[in-house]
Amino acid sequence: MHRLPTKSALWRYRLASCLLFFLIIGLFPAVGVLVYGVITRDIPCITISGYIFGGLILLLLFNFILTSKLRCPLCLVSPLQNRGCSKHRDVQRIFGSHRLKVAKSILVEGHFSCPYCGEMTAMEIRSTNR
Numbered sequence: 001m002h003r004l005p006t007k008s009a010l011w012r013y014r015l016a017s018c019l020l021f022f023l024i025i026g027l028f029p030a031v032g033v034l035v036y037g038v039i040t041r042d043i044p045c046i047t048i049s050g051y052i053f054g055g056l057i058l059l060l061l062f063n064f065i066l067t068s069k070l071r072c073p074l075c076l077v078s079p080l081q082n083r084g085c086s087k088h089r090d091v092q093r094i095f096g097s098h099r100l101k102v103a104k105s106i107l108v109e110g111h112f113s114c115p116y117c118g119e120m121t122a123m124e125i126r127s128t129n130r
Helices: 009-040 043-068 096-110
Strands: 001-003 110-112 118-125
Touching: 001 009, 009 043, 009 096, 009 118, 096 110
Parallel strands: 001 118
Antiparallel strands: 110 118
């Protein structure tokens, strides 16, 4: 099982996983408020949904910047981004997304399996004992 090189990489993985869940969870109220505003023709509701969508877009951009710097210690591909690379044959998905599976594994289980190489990485820092 591989380990992460620095404490900052550990925190970036956890922050990126939380942001991914906030993006998914925040999408439901935004769509709900928009649909309600359109059905009732309530302009303040439509405006609020616009603010929520704007915040989600900012979170998406920040998440993209954050996850572009995260790499699997073995294959050096970002496991929290959807690349055009072929996935490992045993990759598991949640709701059709390997990114959600990786994020859930990071936050709940304390390790993740890279969807590209299939190797496990612990959410721990490498020991530097020599």
